[in-house]
Amino acid sequence: MKISARSKKMIQPAIVKYNGLIREIEKTGKKVYFLNLGQPDIATPPAFMEAVRQIDDDVLMYVDPKGIIPLRQSIVGYFKNYDLDYDIDEILVTMGGSEAIWYTFLTLCDEGDEIICPDPVYSIYREVAKATGVKLVPVETYAEEGFELPAKEVIEKCITDKTRAFILNTPGNPTGRVYTKREMDDISQLALQYDLFIISDEVYRDFIYDGEEFLSFAAREDVAEKVILVESASKRFSACGARVGFLATKNKEVYEGLLKMAQTRLSISYVDQVGAVELFKLEQDYLRAQLDEYENRRDTICEELRKIDGVVLETPKGAFHLLVKLPIDDAEDFIQFMLNDFTLDGETVLVTPGADFYFNEELSKNMVRISYVLKQEDLKRAAFLLRKGLEAYKSK
Ligand SMILES: Cc1ncc(COP(=O)(O)O)c(C=O)c1O
Structure with a gap:
């Protein structure tokens, strides 16, 4: 018996990679501070x-594969706070952003088609690319430059007759970068x-x-269909x-294609959608x-990381992740050490190796990603x- 080559190429994403080891470690009573997950x-x-508790349907039925109408209406309302104008038939509810990808x-x-992305990149894109047979073509960006995208001419060199799209993430995971008008103009052109x-x-x-303005590709008329x-x-x-x-798109052909994919899973959880209706209605406060x-x-x-000798970081402008250079040669080895060998008053900390996000191994060796998802x-x-x-x- 044989399983697919594509599944063999895939690796465990950071989010689950250390789960087994963590369970073993926690059994020993050691406390782990999780800075490795965006949780x-x-x-x-x-x-x-509260909304979920109000559900009194006798049967939990399949619902519209596009997503229930109240949720799509609620999302349209949320978008209006950002001056983004979408219609409910341009919204397709998915099982997390992950299914949307x-x-x-x-x-x-x-x-065999290609999608251009920055390096480093959100790790799930890489695994989905492997599973779908898409080739991700990385454009190098550097910590010292705040992960700014290079000049248009450099990105243009990555385009081939197989290129179908760019994938960008702003504000960025793992970098915290927020793309500027210059970068968005270049990509749009x-x-x-x-x-x-x-x-x-x-x-x-x-x-x-820092009170920075957020620019969305969705607000640009020049690329509205793209x-x-x-x-x-x-x-x-x-x-x-x-x-x-x-997912949200103004391109009808793309929407129809996305919907065909979504129809294969019939529906997503009605219960979760009922709760989410209220989330997207929350006040801006x-x-x-x-x-x-x-x-x-x-x-x-x-501030705390800057107190550590040899640590190099740029203050991120958005999201809740940052990439940090540590004064070590092998981030993976250091993380294993922190989990297996290190403890201070019964505690340790877990971060994610930069290698999970980088195509360029050389650049990632001493990098870790820290997610500042815990209280101060x-x-x-x-x-x-x-x-x-x-x-x-x-x-x-
Ligand atoms: C950049 C980015 N996109 C998409 C997702 C998907 O999140 P979810 O599937 O929980 O919606 C994440 C989760 O960490 C993310 O960081």
Whole structure:
């Protein structure tokens, strides 16, 4: 018996990679601070569960594969806060942003087609690309330059007759980069010139710091027919377990293609959608309070990390992840050490190796991604453990 070559090529994403080991370690009573996952510790707004408790249907039925109408209406309303104008028939509700990424790759590309992405990139794109036979073509960006996209001419060199799209994530996971007008103009011009799609993953739209303005590809008229938005309730409403995301596009042909993919799974959870209706209706005050909280967390983690000798980082402008250079040669080995060998008063900290996000192995060797999803006192403690861990690792 034989299983597919594509599944053999895939690797475990960071989110599950250490699960087995963590369970073993936690059995010993050791406490682990998780800075490796984008799983916020903030309570999900009670409106979600209140709406779910109101459900009194006798039968939980399949619902519209596009997503229930009240949810799509609620999303349209949320978009209006950002001056984004979508109709309910331009929204397709998915099982998290993750499913949205699958459908987009499957709809835009045949096997062997190419999508251009920045390096480093959100790791799930790489695994979905392997599974769907799409080739991701990386454009190198550098920590020292705040992960800015290179000049248009450099990106243009990556375009071949197989290129179908760009995939960008702003604000970015793992970099925290928020793309500027210059970068978005360049991508839009190339998309128009070479007739390419722009997959814009904006699941962190609501996390932009320092009062910076957020620019969405979806707000641009020049590429209106080319943009496919990947969206999610997970981060903005601290509702990762609700598994509600969505796609938005003004391109009817693309929408029909995405819908055919979605019809193969018939429907997504009705219960989760009922809860999510209330999330997307939340007042802007809720999102503003979250933003303040994350901005404080960002400042705290950056300040604490800068106290560690040899650590190099740029203050991220958005999302809740940052890539940090550690004064070590092998981030994976250091992480194993932190889990298996290091403990201070029964505690340790877990971060994600940069290699999970990089195509260029050389650039990733001493990099780790830190997700500042914990409250400030936990972040301080975790940074302290990281410092002590580095000292212990170096004197090993
Ligand atoms: C950039 C980015 N896109 C999409 C997702 C998918 O999230 P979900 O499937 O929980 O909606 C994530 C999750 O971490 C992410 O970081």
